[in-house]
Amino acid sequence: MGGKRKKRTKIIKPKPKLPKTFECPRCGRISISVEIKDGLAKIRCGSCNLYAEVEVPPVYDEANAYGKFLDLYLDGKLQIKENPEDNSEGENETERESEELHQESN
Numbered sequence: 742m743g744g745k746r747k748k749r750t751k752i753i754k755p756k757p758k759l760p761k762t763f764e765c766p767r768c769g770r771i772s773i774s775v776e777i778k779d780g781l782a783k784i785r786c787g788s789c790n791l792y793a794e795v796e797v798p799p800v801y802d803e804a805n806a807y808g809k810f811l812d813l814y815l816d817g818k819l820q821i822k823e824n825p826e827d828n829s830e831g832e833n834e835t836e837r838e839s840e841e842l843h844q845e846s847n
């Protein structure tokens with residue numbers, strides 16, 4: 742039996758820096774993004790606009806922060822806010838109809 746020596750080539754794949762997304766416990770979609778800054782993890786769901794902030798130790802990465810967020814969320818200990826950046830629409834709608842109604846009922 743003759744054995745052939747196989748050359749083992751080491752393929753080192755550079756880790757792609759993908760935005761890490763996780764499953765949202767509220768809407769169930771994989772659209773949670775985690776951003777850690779100054780020991781504070783900002784958790785945001787791009788689908789249902791869930792938003793929460795969790796304090797994390799400096800060694801935590803996004804996955805750790807998400808785990809902590811999930812624990813707190815499921816325990817009901819987390820204050821959920823809506824996405825504060827959702828500011829696109831609102832007071833631009835004019836209410837002409839109600840204005841006219843007001844004048845007539847005078």
Ligand SMILES: [Zn+2]
Pocket residue numbers: 765766767768769770786787788789790791
């Ligand atoms: Zn969601």
